[in-house]
Amino acid sequence: MGGIILRPLLVNEVNGYIKKLFANDLLLTYLSIEGEISNFTHHYSGHMYFSLKDDKSRIKCVMFKGDNQNLDFKPKDGNKVVVTGSVSIYEKDGSYQVYVKKMAPLGKGDLHKAFEELKAKLEKEGLFSSEHKKDLPRFPKKIGIVTSSTGAAIRDMVSIIKRRFPPCDILIYPALVQGDQAPKDIIKGLKYLESREDVDLIITGRGGGSFEELFPFSDEELARYIFSMKKPVISAVGHETDFSISDFVADIRAATPSMAAELAVPDKRALLDELNTLGYGIIRSVDDKLNSLDNELSSHGRSLKFLNPESILRDRRLEIDSILKEVEFKLSKKLMTMDKKLTTIKNRINLLNPSIPLEKGYGIIYDDLGNIVKSVLGINKDDRINIRLQDGSIKTLVLEKEENNG
Amino acid sequence: MDNLKLSYEEALKELEVLLSQMEEEGLNLDETIGKFKRAMELYDYCKGILDKAEGEVKLILKKGDLQEEVDFLEDYKEEIDEDF
Numbered sequence A: 001m002g003g004i005i006l007r008p009l010l011v012n013e014v015n016g017y018i019k020k021l022f023a024n025d026l027l028l029t030y031l032s033i034e035g036e037i038s039n040f041t042h043h044y045s046g047h048m049y050f051s052l053k054d055d056k057s058r059i060k061c062v063m064f065k066g067d068n069q070n071l072d073f074k075p076k077d078g079n080k081v082v083v084t085g086s087v088s089i090y091e092k093d094g095s096y097q098v099y100v101k102k103m104a105p106l107g108k109g110d111l112h113k114a115f116e117e118l119k120a121k122l123e124k125e126g127l128f129s130s131e132h133k134k135d136l137p138r139f140p141k142k143i144g145i146v147t148s149s150t151g152a153a154i155r156d157m158v159s160i161i162k163r164r165f166p167p168c169d170i171l172i173y174p175a176l177v178q179g180d181q182a183p184k185d186i187i188k189g190l191k192y193l194e195s196r197e198d199v200d201l202i203i204t205g206r207g208g209g210s211f212e213e214l215f216p217f218s219d220e221e222l223a224r225y226i227f228s229m230k231k232p233v234i235s236a237v238g239h240e241t242d243f244s245i246s247d248f249v250a251d252i253r254a255a256t257p258s259m260a261a262e263l264a265v266p267d268k269r270a271l272l273d274e275l276n277t278l279g280y281g282i283i284r285s286v287d288d289k290l291n292s293l294d295n296e297l298s299s300h301g302r303s304l305k306f307l308n309p310e311s312i313l314r315d316r317r318l319e320i321d322s323i324l325k326e327v328e329f330k331l332s333k334k335l336m337t338m339d340k341k342l343t344t345i346k347n348r349i350n351l352l353n354p355s356i357p358l359e360k361g362y363g364i365i366y367d368d369l370g371n372i373v374k375s376v377l378g379i380n381k382d383d384r385i386n387i388r389l390q391d392g393s394i395k396t397l398v399l400e401k402e403e404n405n406g
Numbered sequence B: 001m002d003n004l005k006l007s008y009e010e011a012l013k014e015l016e017v018l019l020s021q022m023e024e025e026g027l028n029l030d031e032t033i034g035k036f037k038r039a040m041e042l043y044d045y046c047k048g049i050l051d052k053a054e055g056e057v058k059l060i061l062k063k064g065d066l067q068e069e070v071d072f073l074e075d076y077k078e079e080i081d082e083d084f
Helices: A011-023 A107-125 A152-164 A182-195 A211-218 A220-228 A245-249 A257-264 A268-299 A301-306 A309-332 A336-352 A355-359 B008-023 B029-050 B076-083
Strands: A031-042 A048-053 A058-063 A080-090 A095-105 A142-147 A169-174 A201-206 A233-237 A252-254 A364-366 A384-389 A392-397 B057-063 B066-071
Touching: A011 A080, A031 A058, A058 A080, A107 A211, A107 A220, A107 A245, A142 A152, A142 A182, A152 A169, A152 A201, A152 A257, A169 A182, A182 A201, A182 A211, A182 A220, A201 A211, A201 A257, A211 A220, A211 A233, A211 A245, A220 A245, A233 A245, A233 A257, A252 A257, A268 B008, A268 B029, B008 B029
Parallel strands: A058 A095, A142 A169, A142 A201, A169 B057, A201 A233, A233 A252
Antiparallel strands: A031 A048, A031 A080, A048 A058, A080 A095, A364 A384, A384 A392, B057 B066
């Protein structure tokens, strides 16, 4: 059965009653509500009227002029916000609404929007276009880094740069990388490094964090400053999946600070391998050349005789010897394999140079016609042959010959 | 060898060209020696770029508007060792 009914109530009595109920409710008198703004109007009276909604429901809101004057953002339809205030009855039309005292953008909703808006704006202005991108120096002499001087990001960058390319100098400008003051601090650091003549590449960024924490790198002033810089800049903010406006205006976006370090300097070990492979190839080709020359000489011994091979080649060989000695000296300290190869070449050259064996007491035997005698087959008893020694020659008469068997 | 007015890439490229020329038949001894000399010059030049002495790591200390450079003391070198 129903409650006690004294008499029919007037409409305003009912609404007044409900209003009192609401006013006595602990929750409804002070609460925060999170939702998306819709039907937003900023009335000429200065009051703001809007609804907050989520995917299931909506609630009417009003924020009076006196309360909304100090808002630090302009609410718009679609903004996700948190409002704080009370829920009460508007007696005149029997509806309830939120009387908003405070309103704040709900992190993501608003920042994401700000991010997208700024991104669209700067892109339209051409700040992201590839024609403005500067090339990075292949071998940076000094890399300037603007980031927090503590934490994993800077440690990772320094260790990777030093591992990949030890000769590179690093200059770290410590800066705040989150919070309201961060963009100005980062700009200050960039300005300082830009003014340093010895710095030829700049990295700015930070390690991972929430969208809000990374947001300083999506600051418009910072973006415009990076764009204006003469020195190449790598932007490295957060993780692979994080994007910031500085990534788009920088000359290169690195997915992470570690990646920035990898992009900044070449890998010395890989370069050395490449270089040594070439060096080895050069040595080998000289070796091949000398080998084939050696073969040519022995097969053309006859004809060369008339050209006096020794005198023709002596100068060349002295030259080769001295080059090779010098090169061998240099390379022996650097590369054992190349060094060994050089020794082989040098021996090869010595073999080609008849004056060396002569110094050791060997002789070259010529027949009557001046041909070099390599075999006993063409020689008979009583033939005249000449023996060349290092300081002269001896004319001799063959007394006897003996063939080696086998 | 720094008087070679070449970038590392240019030197390396020239070295590659020299190598392919030297591997071809038909070079006489003079040419071979000449190219060999040049190749070693380029090799030394490139090696010199890679073998420069280890660079420094400095941190800027801000004192008002003045900046002072101090050694960066974070022990990043330990991490380098771990990597090997």
